[in-house]
Amino acid sequence: xxxxxxxxxxxxxxxxxxxxxxxxxxxxxxxxxxxxxxxxxxxxxxxxxxxxxxxxxxxxxxxxxxxxxxxxxxxxxxxxxxxxxxxxxxxxxxxxxxxxxxxxxxxxxxxxxxxxxxxxxxxxxxxxxxxxxxxxxxxxxxxxxxxxxxxxxxxxxxxxxxxxxxxxxxxxxxxxxxxxxxxxxxxxxxxxxxxxxxxxxxxxxxxxxxxxxxxxxxxxxxxxxxxxxxxxxxxxxxxxxxxxxxxxxxxxxxxxxxxxxxxxxxxxxxxxxxxxxxxxxxxxxxxxxxxxxxxxxxxxxxxxxxxxxxxxx
Numbered sequence: 001x002x003x004x005x006x007x008x009x010x011x012x013x014x015x016x017x018x019x020x021x022x023x024x025x026x027x028x029x030x031x032x033x034x035x036x037x038x039x040x041x042x043x044x045x046x047x048x049x050x051x052x053x054x055x056x057x058x059x060x061x062x063x064x065x066x067x068x069x070x071x072x073x074x075x076x077x078x079x080x081x082x083x084x085x086x087x088x089x090x091x092x093x094x095x096x097x098x099x100x101x102x103x104x105x106x107x108x109x110x111x112x113x114x115x116x117x118x119x120x121x122x123x124x125x126x127x128x129x130x131x132x133x134x135x136x137x138x139x140x141x142x143x144x145x146x147x148x149x150x151x152x153x154x155x156x157x158x159x160x161x162x163x164x165x166x167x168x169x170x171x172x173x174x175x176x177x178x179x180x181x182x183x184x185x186x187x188x189x190x191x192x193x194x195x196x197x198x199x200x201x202x203x204x205x206x207x208x209x210x211x212x213x214x215x216x217x218x219x220x221x222x223x224x225x226x227x228x229x230x231x232x233x234x235x236x237x238x239x240x241x242x243x244x245x246x247x248x249x250x251x252x253x254x255x256x257x258x259x260x261x262x263x264x265x266x267x268x269x270x271x272x273x274x275x276x277x278x279x280x281x282x283x284x285x286x287x288x289x290x291x292x293x294x295x296x297x298x299x300x301x302x303x304x305x306x307x308x309x310x311x312x313x
C-alpha cells in the first residue's frame with residue numbers, strides 16, 4: 001500500500017496519476033477538502049481510500065503494517081502566508097509526527113522539501129547548510145524540517161529522501177489561486193483580456209522552472225531505488241526568465257499583448273529573483289531523468305489548459 005499526503009493537491013494528485021500509470025492503485029490519499037474544488041483533482045485518479053488529514057494519525061497504527069511507502073506532499077504552500085504558528089503546525093509539527101511514525105514502523109518516507117530554503121541563492125543551490133537562508137516562514141518551515149531529518153538521533157532502517165522542488169508548473173493547480181504558476185496566471189490573463197502582465201524587470205528574474213510530470217518521474221525514481229537516501233534538488237538545472245515565458249506565449253498566441261506592471265511592495269525582500277538547481281547530488285545517485293525544456297513544458301501545459309482548463313480528464 002502507498003500513502004500520498006496532499007494527494008488532492010497539485011503535485012500530489014499528479015503523483016497519484018503517475019503511480020496509476022505505473023500500475024499502482026492500492027493508494028490512500030490523505031488531504032483536507034477545505035477548498036472543496038480540490039475534489040476535481042481526484043476525479044480521474046485510481047485509489048483505495050481517502051482519509052482526512054486531521055484523522056490520519058487516528059488510523060495510522062491500524063494501517064501501518066500494510067503501508068510500504070509514504071509520499072509526504074501535503075503542506076501549506078502559500079509563500080505569502082504570515083501566520084507563522086499555523087505554518088509551523090501544518091508544515092513542521094505534522095511532518096515531524098508523520099516522519100516519526102514512519103521510522104518507528106520501518107515505512108519508507110519520501111517527502112517534499114522546497115528550493116525556497118536557499119533564499120536569494122547568494123551562496124549557491126547545493127544541498128548544504130551554508131547555502132540555506134529562508135526568506136519567509138513557508139521556507140523556514142521546510143528548512144527546519146530538513147534539519148530535523150538530518151539531525152534525527154535514532155537509527156533509521158527504512159529509506160528517507162527529501163526533494164527540494166524548484167518552480168513547479170503544470171496541470172491540476174487550479175485551486176492554488178494566487179500561488180498558481182506564472183503560466184496559469186498568464187493563460188488566464190490572455191484568455192480574459194488578450195493581455196499578459198509581467199513585472200518590471202522580468203527579464204532579470206531567473207527561475208528554474210520544472211514541469212510537474214518531471215517531478216513525478218523523480219519521485220518514482222526514488223521509489224524504485226530504495227537505497228537512495230538524503231535530500232536532493234529537484235529542478236532542471238537550467239534557469240529561465242519570466243520574459244522567456246511571455247515570449248513562448250507570444251509565439252503561440254500572436255495576438256497577445258505583453259505589458260509591464262510595477263513590482264509589488266508586498267514581495268520585496270521575500271521574493272527569489274534567481275534559482276538554479278545544482279543537480280550534482282541527484283545525478284550522483286544514478287538518476288537519469290531527462291527534464292522537459294521550458295518550451296516543451298509550457299506548450300504541453302497550455303494544451304491541457306485549452307482543452308480542460310487544466311484538469312486531468
